[in-house]
Amino acid sequence: MFRWGVLSTAKIAREHLLPAMAEADNGVLAAIASRDLAKARALAERFGAPHAFGSYEELLASGEVDGVYIPLPTSQHVEWTAKAIEAGKHVLVEKPLALDAGDIAPLIALRDKHKVLVCEAFMVTYHPQWLKVRDLIASGAIGRLRHVQGAFSYHNVDPNNMRNKLDLGGGALPDIGVYPTVTTRFATGREPLRVQATVERDKTFGTDVYSSVRADFGDFELSFYLSTQMAARQVMVFHGDKGFIELAAPFNAGLYDYHRVELHNQNHSEAQVFRFAGAQQYRLEVETFARVAQGGSDNVFTLEQSVLNQKVIDAIFRAGDKDGWEAV
Numbered sequence: 001m002f003r004w005g006v007l008s009t010a011k012i013a014r015e016h017l018l019p020a021m022a023e024a025d026n027g028v029l030a031a032i033a034s035r036d037l038a039k040a041r042a043l044a045e046r047f048g049a050p051h052a053f054g055s056y057e058e059l060l061a062s063g064e065v066d067g068v069y070i071p072l073p074t075s076q077h078v079e080w081t082a083k084a085i086e087a088g089k090h091v092l093v094e095k096p097l098a099l100d101a102g103d104i105a106p107l108i109a110l111r112d113k114h115k116v117l118v119c120e121a122f123m124v125t126y127h128p129q130w131l132k133v134r135d136l137i138a139s140g141a142i143g144r145l146r147h148v149q150g151a152f153s154y155h156n157v158d159p160n161n162m163r164n165k166l167d168l169g170g171g172a173l174p175d176i177g178v179y180p181t182v183t184t185r186f187a188t189g190r191e192p193l194r195v196q197a198t199v200e201r202d203k204t205f206g207t208d209v210y211s212s213v214r215a216d217f218g219d220f221e222l223s224f225y226l227s228t229q230m231a232a233r234q235v236m237v238f239h240g241d242k243g244f245i246e247l248a249a250p251f252n253a254g255l256y257d258y259h260r261v262e263l264h265n266q267n268h269s270e271a272q273v274f275r276f277a278g279a280q281q282y283r284l285e286v287e288t289f290a291r292v293a294q295g296g297s298d299n300v301f302t303l304e305q306s307v308l309n310q311k312v313i314d315a316i317f318r319a320g321d322k323d324g325w326e327a328v
Contacts, residue, residue: 002027002290005065005089007056007080009039012094013071017121018047020282021069027290030066033059056080060087067117067293069286070094073162074169078103081118085110090117090293092286096174097303101310108303117293120306124179124251125186126284128276129261133238133245134187141263143242145188150180150224150236152251163228164205171207172228173199173313179251180224181215181312183236185305190217192312194327199320202229213316216325232256242266253281 004021006013009032021029029049034040037054044052053059059068060083067090070080078098084091085107097120098104111118124130137145154176156163163170185191192215200210209229215222236250243265249257259276288298311328319326 002294003030003064003066004028004286004290005031005033005051005059005062005068007033007059007068007070007084008072009034009036009043010071010094013069014043016282017069017071017286018043020280020286022047023280023283024287024290026287026294030064031059031062056083060084060089066090067092067290069121073165074099074174075167077169078107081107082110085114085116085118088114088116090289092119092121092289094121096120096169096178096310096313097306098310099169099174101307101314104303104307104310108307111303117289117300118303119289119300120303120309121285122178122182122301123281123285124183125301126288127253127259127281128279128284129247129250129253129259129274130183130186132261132274132276133247134189136245136261136263137187137238137240138189140242142238142240142244143266145220145238145240147220147239148180148184148188148222148224148237149239150184150222150234150250151226152176152179152224152234153227153230154232155230156228159205164202164207166206170205171209172226173208173211173316175228176226176251177211177213177313177316178309179234180213180222180226180236182309183250184215184217184222185309185312187238188217188220190220191308192217192222192315192328194325195312195315195319196325197316197319199317208317208320211316211320213319215312215328253279 031051033053040052070093210227238245253259261274
């Protein structure tokens with residue numbers, strides 16, 4: 001059994017990853033660390049972890065942990081990923097891994113030196129609905145892909161929330177802009193060449209709170225908008241000359257809507273609906289990671305893929321400061 005350690009008691013860990021680890025068939029939650037030992041002990045007791053530590057360094061030094069999950073604030077991801085690698089631990093780090101693509105190359109070098117598995121936690125790439133979308137596009141179900149359209153938004157104006165703190169890596173593009181980009185790249189196997197964007201920032205927080213993006217993939221386009229200060233919505237549509245594919249809840253299936261992929265034909269006279277009831281993308285993510293860390297050959301989201309996705313986000317930020325196209 002793969003022995004997991006978790007650095008911090010963050011909400012995403014409490015609500016999604018710790019339950020996934022508890023349910024996984026090939027791993028166990030071995031330890032939780034927090035700078036507040038009482039919090040670590042309380043969460044360890046809640047999820048049945050035998051060890052609790054009052055510092056992240058203690059957990060990384062523990063021989064009872066094979067790999068760690070890092071849900072710290074974004075600005076700390078690169079630092080603690082490097083420390084975990086140097087401690088000989090496999091690392092699953094919450095997205096976004098970095099705030100600049102250039103910060104990922106040193107982690108690749110460390111990963112190769114210490115021979116550990118390091119992955120950015122894009123749980124969507126393990127969900128069967130996205131595997132289905134990828135297969136439908138590859139099989140020609142919608143003919144020639146011409147346009148991908150997406151949206152992801154929620155409303156959060158809490159000044160104490162890390163998503164609204166610039167120094168912690170907050171903002172809409174780092175938090176949710178990564179999803180339309182990564183899923184389009186995943187489903188099509190293609191990379192964007194250039195982008196145009198409008199990026200608006202909150203005058204108080206300084207974080208980006210709205211973006212409208214156009215990405216040129218050569219023979220198709222991706223357009224999407226996202227916001228941290230709009231009504232909650234998410235959708236992705238892949239539109240071809242023979243039909244289109246629509247996902248009702250592309251990123252948080254089960255929360256925004258159901259696990260459902262709809263395939264419509266050219267004249268909208270026929271539709272196929274693919275449902276994935278019971279699919280748990282976080283559990284699939286941690287199980288796949290554990291298998292590969294222990295020598296399995298499943299597909300995971302590699303650091304090389306992280307570089308490519310972060311390059312898109314970096315280009316969108318640059319495009320938001322100019323009038324015209326920006327090369328990825």
